[in-house]
Amino acid sequence: MISRLLFGVFTAASSAVAQTVTYQAESAALSGVTVGTSVAGYSGTGYVEGFDTATDTITFTINSTVAQLYDLQITYNGPYGDKYTNVVLNSAGGSRVSLPATTNWTTVPAGQGLLNVGSNSIQIQNNWGWYLIDAITLSPSAKRAPHQVTTTLVNKNANADAKALLSYLGSIYGKYILSGQQDRDSLDWVTTNVGKTPAILGLDLMDYTDSRTSRGASSTEIEKAIAFSKEGGIVTFVWHWGAPTGLYDTADHPWYSGFYTDATDFNIETALADTTNANYTLLMHDIDTIANQLKRLQNASVPIIFRPLHEAEGAWFWWGAKGPEPAKKLYNILYDRLINMHGLNNLVWEWNSVKAEWYPGNAVVDIVSADTYSQGDHGPISATYNNLLALTNDTKIIAAAEIGSVMEPAQLQAYQADWVYFCVWTGEYIYGGTWNSVDLLKSVYSSDYVLTLDEIQGWKSRNATARK
Numbered sequence: 001m002i003s004r005l006l007f008g009v010f011t012a013a014s015s016a017v018a019q020t021v022t023y024q025a026e027s028a029a030l031s032g033v034t035v036g037t038s039v040a041g042y043s044g045t046g047y048v049e050g051f052d053t054a055t056d057t058i059t060f061t062i063n064s065t066v067a068q069l070y071d072l073q074i075t076y077n078g079p080y081g082d083k084y085t086n087v088v089l090n091s092a093g094g095s096r097v098s099l100p101a102t103t104n105w106t107t108v109p110a111g112q113g114l115l116n117v118g119s120n121s122i123q124i125q126n127n128w129g130w131y132l133i134d135a136i137t138l139s140p141s142a143k144r145a146p147h148q149v150t151t152t153l154v155n156k157n158a159n160a161d162a163k164a165l166l167s168y169l170g171s172i173y174g175k176y177i178l179s180g181q182q183d184r185d186s187l188d189w190v191t192t193n194v195g196k197t198p199a200i201l202g203l204d205l206m207d208y209t210d211s212r213t214s215r216g217a218s219s220t221e222i223e224k225a226i227a228f229s230k231e232g233g234i235v236t237f238v239w240h241w242g243a244p245t246g247l248y249d250t251a252d253h254p255w256y257s258g259f260y261t262d263a264t265d266f267n268i269e270t271a272l273a274d275t276t277n278a279n280y281t282l283l284m285h286d287i288d289t290i291a292n293q294l295k296r297l298q299n300a301s302v303p304i305i306f307r308p309l310h311e312a313e314g315a316w317f318w319w320g321a322k323g324p325e326p327a328k329k330l331y332n333i334l335y336d337r338l339i340n341m342h343g344l345n346n347l348v349w350e351w352n353s354v355k356a357e358w359y360p361g362n363a364v365v366d367i368v369s370a371d372t373y374s375q376g377d378h379g380p381i382s383a384t385y386n387n388l389l390a391l392t393n394d395t396k397i398i399a400a401a402e403i404g405s406v407m408e409p410a411q412l413q414a415y416q417a418d419w420v421y422f423c424v425w426t427g428e429y430i431y432g433g434t435w436n437s438v439d440l441l442k443s444v445y446s447s448d449y450v451l452t453l454d455e456i457q458g459w460k461s462r463n464a465t466a467r468k
């Protein structure tokens, strides 16, 4: 679910200079709701109450003489407990906004929106209902301050290849976005049908560990990584880590979905509680197995953006099933073991959850990222970008590690959503036509803002042909 607002820029009708304006709810178009005055402290001549049906709305009409990005705030009262409202700009997209319980009039941020020149609408839709709306306020969004990100790797022993990779990402951050595609076959489909080759290839360490190879799985992802690196591309690896034991292996939950929480009774919390536990040993064995594969990349001079324990905060993978503490503990063990026991210095460490309580910390993370799927929505995913920015106080580069629908370059720039790369998921997501049309892919891939394989040649030596 995306939390982009599509409300656009307004200005006061008399002026082309954007300014902060408050719009009273009682003066807007009301449907299924009424004006109230009994709860004191509101602004204007009243507030709007009676949100109790799915179709209840307030619609604000906002004329704008310029196109500009605005911050939206909602002033409300919440005497009936924690609620959500839905905010929609110009009848498209929509964003769920939290309205925590309060017994006084309170103003909360409600996202950003790009107003079009001319008439725009902002609609507040019922969602959970049972709140009182006083007003909305639109303020021109501040131009983002220059980024403060570090391009020094957290691993003090990082090799020259890894250093070149993070340094290159830093050189383009905020200026361009690298195109990326998960899976070699899907990447080749892009080359054939879109006419450009993505700069980044996404691969998976999934089929190297024992609980899968013992059931017939095999992998050539390392060979694919080395080949794409020779083509001048950048490689990123995720790891759909099948639980080492405890797989249900039933028709509903087959062994090959053994990375899902609901496909195994493997318990990360008990496994990590005691280093003499047999299941702790199995986890270490899997890490060592993966280390041997990663060493082949190091030996071949291939640095990678490494994204283990991805989407932990979603809890749908076993490493996130017991909350943040065991997930962070496993991440730290993995980090320490790969670097200090196995001497792996070709990794750029990418974390992939947004919530602060899940974050393993700036000392063990080079890049932060999120995975976002919103079918047919080509917006900039700016609310998630802003959350990641806040997560590290803008000290780490930010990536869109998995997406379904590609982001429009013009919106990325308008919303200042400076994702360093995007990586579209495989199969139907890229070629099915519902998540992305070929025409849109062609327009995205031909944008000056979007870097493709041909445009990053020489990135490792930072020589003249690599755009930066």
Ligand SMILES: *[C@@H]1O[C@H](CO)[C@@H](O)[C@H](O)[C@H]1NC(C)=O
Binding pocket: 013, 061, 062, 063, 119
């Ligand atoms: C917005 O502009 C249109 C003309 O472009 C005008 O008819 C309308 O009254 C304006 N609405 C507001 C709320 O200013």
Ligand SMILES: *[C@@H]1O[C@H](CO)[C@@H](O)[C@H](O)[C@H]1NC(C)=O
Binding pocket: 101, 102, 103, 104
């Ligand atoms: C606002 O509401 C909160 C909780 O509902 C309450 O604790 C607080 O005292 C109120 N503040 C004012 C200024 O009324």
Ligand SMILES: *[C@@H]1O[C@H](CO)[C@@H](O)[C@H](O)[C@H]1NC(C)=O
Binding pocket: 245, 246, 247, 265, 266, 267, 270, 271, 277, 278, 279
């Ligand atoms: C290891 O995990 C399996 C699968 O969840 C479980 O059945 C077993 O009891 C665990 N072993 C220990 C020693 O905790």
Ligand SMILES: *[C@@H]1O[C@H](CO)[C@@H](O)[C@H](O)[C@H]1NC(C)=O
Binding pocket: 295, 296, 299, 300
């Ligand atoms: C390391 O790379 C060299 C070529 O650069 C190759 O001959 C050798 O087999 C590789 N070793 C391993 C362990 O992959």
Ligand SMILES: *[C@@H]1O[C@H](CO)[C@@H](O)[C@H](O)[C@H]1NC(C)=O
Binding pocket: 148, 393
């Ligand atoms: C965030 O970064 C800014 C700019 O570098 C700095 O002034 C501020 O103290 C930082 N805040 C935190 C919480 O680290």
Ligand SMILES: *[C@@H]1O[C@H](CO)[C@@H](O)[C@H](O)[C@H]1NC(C)=O
Binding pocket: 232, 457, 458, 459, 461, 463, 464, 465
């Ligand atoms: C620039 O990069 C290209 C492609 O990787 C390479 O062939 C060439 O030797 C590099 N030139 C310099 C001066 O490093």
